[in-house]
Every structure is written in structure tokens, then in C-alpha cells.
Amino acid sequence: MKKGILLSSVVVLGLVTGCNSDKSTPGYTYMDDMYRSPSLETYSAAANTAQGTAAQLPVEGTVARGYVPYDLPNSNEGYEASKNNSAVPSYFAALDAEPGKELYGTFCSHCHGLKGDGNGILMEREKILGVPGYSTSRLPDITPGTIYHVIMHGKNNMGSHASQLTYEERWKIIKYVMKLREDQSATAAPAEPAA
Numbered sequence: 001m002k003k004g005i006l007l008s009s010v011v012v013l014g015l016v017t018g019c020n021s022d023k024s025t026p027g028y029t030y031m032d033d034m035y036r037s038p039s040l041e042t043y044s045a046a047a048n049t050a051q052g053t054a055a056q057l058p059v060e061g062t063v064a065r066g067y068v069p070y071d072l073p074n075s076n077e078g079y080e081a082s083k084n085n086s087a088v089p090s091y092f093a094a095l096d097a098e099p100g101k102e103l104y105g106t107f108c109s110h111c112h113g114l115k116g117d118g119n120g121i122l123m124e125r126e127k128i129l130g131v132p133g134y135s136t137s138r139l140p141d142i143t144p145g146t147i148y149h150v151i152m153h154g155k156n157n158m159g160s161h162a163s164q165l166t167y168e169e170r171w172k173i174i175k176y177v178m179k180l181r182e183d184q185s186a187t188a189a190p191a192e193p194a195a
Ligand code: HEC
Pocket: 104, 107, 108, 109, 110, 111, 112, 128, 129, 130, 131, 132, 139, 142, 146, 147, 150, 151, 155, 156, 157, 158, 159, 161, 173, 174, 177
């Protein structure tokens, strides 16, 4: 019995002295490396790395896999330069228009209309003004290159769609816009009123 009391007082003593009143420290720890991981937390300070943190910035000029840089600036000069289609990928000519239809329906039709006539639901309800149809009479000078430019940078009331679409999706949509343009140009003989 005495032995039992002695043993439990040792345990209680251990528990009491193992704690301390500072809540930010674990008190005495008997197997320290099990409490504190020796590995670095992602954004913690790290003395032995060049940038002083565990996570390092990528080397300057790094391009993420699948990301295609677009260098033409959001300016009139950039727009003019985009006309010569230097950004158009070689596979564009052979693309089908159909796969771009759904994407167009999701991202463009509420303004430009399902047919590309500029009468999307937001135009009909007058939530936005000045959305052009794609016909050659309304937009005589657009090319796949300028459409890409406008998707990347936006234009006036049209915001950039760069962050919403992948590189491949943009070209799919552009192919579909060029098809709508053909259809619109065949039907829209009299010039649509300027917006
Ligand atoms: C919020 C409404 C809106 C959405 C969504 C929208 N546009 Fe536009 N878009 C406009 C407006 C407004 C203009 C006219 C800009 C101007 O010239 O002032 C325009 C202009 C254009 C032009 C002609 C630009 C030029 O070179 O003059 C193209 C091409 C175009 N949009 C394509 C698209 C495509 C492709 C999408 C879908 C990815 C899209 N737009 C989504 C509103 C929109």
C-alpha cells in the first residue's frame, strides 16, 4: 500500500513539474524531436537559404508549365501589332469551330449574343451598351490575332478574360467567333448601326 502511494506521488510530482504557467511553451518535453518537427514550415524563416525563407521564389523568368506568355502591351500599338497574327498557333487553321461553341456560350454570349450579332441578354436588358456584333461591316478589321489581344487585355467596357480561359480555350473560342463572323457577314448585309 505504501509503495502504491509513493509511486502515485512520484507520478503526480512528474505531472505537476512537467507543466508550467507559460501557455506558449509545452513545458518540459522528454522527447523533444517528437514535439518539434525538425523540418521547415513552408513560409518560415530559414537561415540557410538564399532568400531567408523556407519557400523560395522561382528563378526570374520562370514560366509555369502550360502557361503561354503574351507580350503585346495593352495599348493602341499593341492592338495594331496583334493584327499580324504573330501569336496565332500553327494548329489554329485546322481547328474545328464546334468545340468553341459551349465556351463561347459561357463567356461571351451574354454580351455578344449566341449568334454573335451583339444582342446578348445584357444588351437586350440595357445592362451594357456598345457591344458590337462580329460581322465584317461592324468590325471590318478584326483578325484572330486582335480577338486574342482583346480576350487578354479587354477593351473599354469589355473586361479581360485572360484569367478565365486557358490558352487552348481562347483559341477554340476565337475559331468559333470567326465562324459566327462568317455567318453574320453573310446575313448582315446592311451595316449594323454604330454603337
Ligand atoms: C460584359 C460584356 C462582354 C463580354 C462578356 C464579352 N465582350 Fe467582347 N466586347 C464587349 C464590348 C462592350 C465591346 C466593344 C469594346 C469597344 O470597342 O469599345 C466588345 C468588343 C469585342 C470585340 C471587338 C474588339 C475590337 O477589336 O474592336 C471582340 C472580338 C470581342 N469583344 C470578343 C469577345 C469574346 C471572344 C468574348 C468572350 C470570351 C467577349 N468578347 C466577351 C463586351 C463584352
